[in-house]
Amino acid sequence: MDIYKWAYKLYPWISSKVIRKAFQLAVDARTIDMKASPYDMRDQGLEPIRIETESGRKEYLRHQTDIWERGLPVRQSLIEAYERLFSLLD
Numbered sequence: 001m002d003i004y005k006w007a008y009k010l011y012p013w014i015s016s017k018v019i020r021k022a023f024q025l026a027v028d029a030r031t032i033d034m035k036a037s038p039y040d041m042r043d044q045g046l047e048p049i050r051i052e053t054e055s056g057r058k059e060y061l062r063h064q065t066d067i068w069e070r071g072l073p074v075r076q077s078l079i080e081a082y083e084r085l086f087s088l089l090d
Helices: 004-007 016-035 054-090
Strands: none
Touching: 004 016, 004 054, 016 054
């Protein structure tokens, strides 16, 4: 979610494509967190991830790893956008 926070703060000097990708990552991360929460979210279409079990912890880790991997290019795009902006300020 931090990637989205920093992408949004750079608006309008950043591509909306980067902001959109960062937002989607934040939504996906929050969805996984809600599935792993102690609240029953099945009414909202979220099947629980039972982190109290070994298989649930492994599933949660897989989802978190996927989000992290998908975030790497978005993070790099964000860093490059900040570097471009800072180079204009020199």
